[in-house]
Amino acid sequence: MNTYALAITGSGGAGVVTAGTLLLNAAARAGYYGWMLKSFGPQIRGGESSVMLYLSDAPIERVLDRFDLLLGLDWKGFERFADEVPLHDNAVVWHDSHAHPPELLQRCSLRALPLNDTARTFDKGRINMVATGALAAELGLPLDAVQDAVHKLLSRKGDAVVEAGQQQVAAGHALIETPSAPLRNWHRQTTPRWVAAGNPLTGLGLLRGGVRFVSAYPITPATDLLEWLAPRLPTQSGVLIQAEDELAAINMAIGASFTGTPAATATSGPGLALMTEGIGLAIASETPVTLINVNRGGPSTGIPTKSEQSDLETLLFAPHGDSPHIVVAPLGFSDLAPTAQWAAYLADRLQTVAMVASEQALAQASAIVEPVPDLGLQAERLRPAGKACRYAPTESGVSPMPLPALDDARYVADGLEHTECGVPSSFATDHRAQLEKRQRKLETFDYGARALAWEGPEDPDTVLIAIGSLWPTAVAVADERTTAGHPTAVLGPRLLMPLPAEQIDARLAQARQVWVLENNHSAQLYHYLRGHLNTPLHSFAQPGPLPIQAGEVLAALEETP
Structure with a gap:
């Protein structure tokens, strides 16, 4: 499996996300796989932003430990998230000829390019379009693949805008006369694949699961799920209503479900806190509702544009009294749609609230993936x-x-x-x-085989337990350790409540050590599992906004006798 990691940074409005999106789509057209994360500051306009793009010739849905190339469209606010972009010792930093990198990057190999000067040769030229072409050339992506991506992204703005964008990309492509072209010798895929974003995949799962009413109040990072559903629900004889607040949203969903329409809502931590009384009403009245929670950094307003797995205890225990309900978690990006579909089915089948533990690192990511299968499950009462x-x-x-x-x-x-x-x-x-x-x-x-996932040898020495964005990282760690002679497997409890504790204990019985990996400060999953399992556990917990890297987990395992 070949990989290459690059990051693009700049201030809000510089076109960082557009550049990353174009490169991801170009990589798909050229036959490769990719995984793209977005990072924003909390400002409404003008804050720092970056994209982290991981390319491969095999499916990839996780962060890599270091970046090979960093491009700064500008350097405003870069120091605020520099720790999110760790660089290889031999990494290259590209910058515009008139915008020199900050002091903390001076140790790197620097390369100045006339990006702004080239953009100014065009009427209303954009530095991000020129930079996209230059990066594509350096990677070894064909120019026609990038121009096709430009056409797809900008076609709604008219032919003149598309043509101008393609010309600027071509000008940037021509700037790189001797590219390193790491992708050029990679194996290319010819089978159909999707370029998808996380929140839309979750929305697809809800539609496949039969949800036909959604009420919600906008909140980062769940809003684009609602934006994706709004025009698509009517095509399925459904409707989306933007409520005046989260209290109204959960109660509207309960009301719609009471009339017989499979219903859902979506929110993030602060909104989830407001919905808890309504969740209790749905549980007590046995009215089905599917709830998507896209976890961001907390508590309170917290870090609204960054990811974490710190809402778990709220999802499990927020409703007061004895309130049995369902909590499920996707195992990686490609599992978002199937998990949302399963949740919608379970909510109606069991007449309760089914919560999906999504997170910003999945929901606002984009990736090139194999087509996601339909489970064939629909809400039924x-x-x-x-x-x-x-x-x-x-x-x-x-x-x-x-x-x-x-x-x-x-x-x-x-x-x-x-x-x-x-x-x-x-x-x-x-x-x-x-x-x-x-x-x-x-x-x-009977929740069936979806309740638990297992990846790796059947008789491992070590087992890693992970959910959400950490599942692919755990699988990568297990593969590396197994190859090195330390048999390691990964267990993913999609069904968190009710927890299939006996099945989990049986799976873990032969392991010498079991580690729980999670992206929060208080080791919430570890403590929850300890309360239900007989198997001794070790904890590897780290809060956001930094993702847990495979190298960090490997180091922790090597330090343990």
Whole structure:
């Protein structure tokens, strides 16, 4: 597997993300794979920004430990996230001839290019377009692949804009007379692949899962999920409503679901905190709702444009009282759509809240991936055959859920404890019966093979446990250790609540050591698993915004006897 890592930095509005997007699409057209992360400052306009682009001739969905090339369109605010762009000792730093890199980069190999001067030869020329062409030439990407990417990205702005962009890219391409062209000898793929972004993949999963109503309030980094769904839900006889706040959003979703429409909402940490009372209402009334939480750095406003895995305990325990519900986590970027689809299916099948633990590092990433398969699962509810009490105990714990306008079984669904027919009750017998019913339906359901994932040898010496963006990193660590003679496997608990503890313990029984990897400060996943498993665990926890790198995990494992 060949890899190459480059980063582009500049101030907001400089076109950093556009340059990265064009290169990613050009790499796809040329037959390669890629993974692109975006990093922004918290400012609304004018703050620092960067893209980290990882290219390969095999699927890649993780960060690499060091960068081979750094290009600065300008250097405003670069020091604020310089630690997010670690460079190889032999890395090259490109810069415009009139914008010299900061002191901290002077130790690197520097290369000045007339990027701005070249852009000024065009009417309204843009430095990022010239830089895109220069980077493509250096990488060994064909000019026609980049120009095709320009056409795709800018075609909605008209032929004149497309032609100008292509000319500027060509001018930048011509600046590099003797490129190193590391991609030129890589194996090229000819099979169909997708260039996708994380939040849209999550939205695709919701649509495939049958969700037809979404209510939400915009919040970074979940907003682009809503923007993607807004024009697409109507094509599926659905609707998206922008609510006035998160309290309204969760309650609108509950109301839509009560009428029989599979419903979802999306938010991030601060919005999740506001939704917790509504989540409790959905659990108590057994009204299905799918909730996508895109984790950002916290607490409070925190670091709104950076990633972390620090909302886990909130997802698990935020609703007050005994509130059994479902929490699932994707295992890497390509798993976003299947996990959202599975969550939508589980929410309606089990008549509860199903939460998806997404995160900024996945949701706002883009990648070249194999086509993501449809699981064939759609929201489905048990409907009554005639009159029946809405909350009547059943062997499975799932009771028929009538449609108020169609079925001859009207009922009241509110937050009060109730009898099996929905009449408010404070009797201990009713409370106990409904608590056991709500718990039983989750604990006795067969979640199938998706609940746990396993990658690596069946009898490993070491097992790594990881979810989300850390799954591909853990797999890379396991592969390297296994190749070096230390059999290592990775376990991914997609189903976090209810946790299949017995299955996990059985999987871990033969391992000499088990490590829990997570991107938060308080080792939330580690402590949660310790409370349910009999297997001894080690913790590797590191807060955001820096992603955990494979080299850091390898070093920690080597230090452990």
